[in-house]
Amino acid sequence: MGVDIKQYIAKRCAQELTSGVVNLGIGIPTLVADYLPKGKVTLHSENGILGVGPEPDPNEVVVDPETIDLVNASGVQPITALSHASYFDSSLSFTIMRGGHLDATVIGALQVSETGDLASWAVPGKAVLGVGGAMDLVIGAKRVIAAMSHLSPKGEPKILPECNYPLTAKNRVDTIVTEYAVFKFREGRMYLVEMVDEVTLEQLKEMTPAHYEVAEDFKVVKREEVGEPALV
């Protein structure tokens, strides 16, 4: 997946986020921060901060493992804090996440099913040694936006009738954003709401084995026109 495609997916995800408190996962979701409307969306990070600011100037920050005390959820990358920021311990951080207080999360996905199941943390046949905070994030956030490439690097579909990878959570995905399309889950059913003009409905269907309907508000967009974030 090229850089432009990742940036497009991030940009399109940002359009979904017009206000509130959001947690961005690792990977494409991290890029979403650059496209958010300034001042309207506050970012939470599970290592204990509400009000994440931009990355510091790399020339001005020295990452000393002995003394560094402000990082993102990678545990090692320095960040800054905005003027309304607060710090807290992991218990409170996961109270925010699991307790249903986050307005949305954007999370990377390996697979999503037509019932909104998400698989994002493990691949069958490999030792499963890490889950992190993904399960708590997805179980609690009011909206779960899956930011993902439409197909796997091998060209296999990732939006399926059922996930065959280990699940992160069942029935929790609200929106899927890929380089070709946006799907939304409404009252338990999956709808195609947006598609880029590079593909036809038939081609999209071929890449998307999950059962979905074309929404009444469906529209075709040009990728280059999905520019600035929505300012509501």
Added chain:
Amino acid sequence: MMNGTIDQIQTGVEFLNADEAIQRIPEGASIMVGGFGFPGMPRHLSKALVKRTELDQLTLIMNSLGSVSTLNALFEQNRIKKVIGSFFSTNKELVVAYQEGKVEIELLPQGTFTEAIRLGGAGIPAFFTPTAAGTLLAEGKESRIINGREHVLEQSLTADVAIIRAHKADKAGNLVYKKTAQNFNPAMATAAKLTIVEVDEIVEIGELDPDSIVTPFIFVDIVVKREEV
């Protein structure tokens, strides 16, 4: 008058160096270790733990272990029986030890991990959470529908020892933290029989604003000041 002057206050908290503090850890102990990546990781206590080579058959309860952790030596030296935490994928030594069957890994979602420690310290032995319901990590665990939603029964966590890091301690043993270096440290302080904390600075009683104290001295047994490198 019941309350003494500052010089008369004794809380029983001890002030030792890292090696002396680590000497107090019993063999085969379960040890909680604070930190999320670099911030809040008790690096000096970890070094002292690695140095005390007769301590083995240990259980480590820590969220994650990065590829550059001081504690990796414990796996190379085959001193760890089990680890409990949420993210170990990126640690080569641990992955190898696991594949060779030398170490057991119990994986918990991070929020379940931190809540298990909080409740362990609070005297509540188990809890239902919606996290992980219907997933691989719920297999073998009791589940129950509560308010129409599936929940998993998780056991709380306590330990023989917690080694944690804070920013400052006063001479009573009260602790304050900095920024994202709190993470698991305050909860771990409450959940172990012996809590050893490494701090940047020790100040006089009265110098910490009581409103700012996150961990009251009752949860602290030993304070170690980090030596200047």
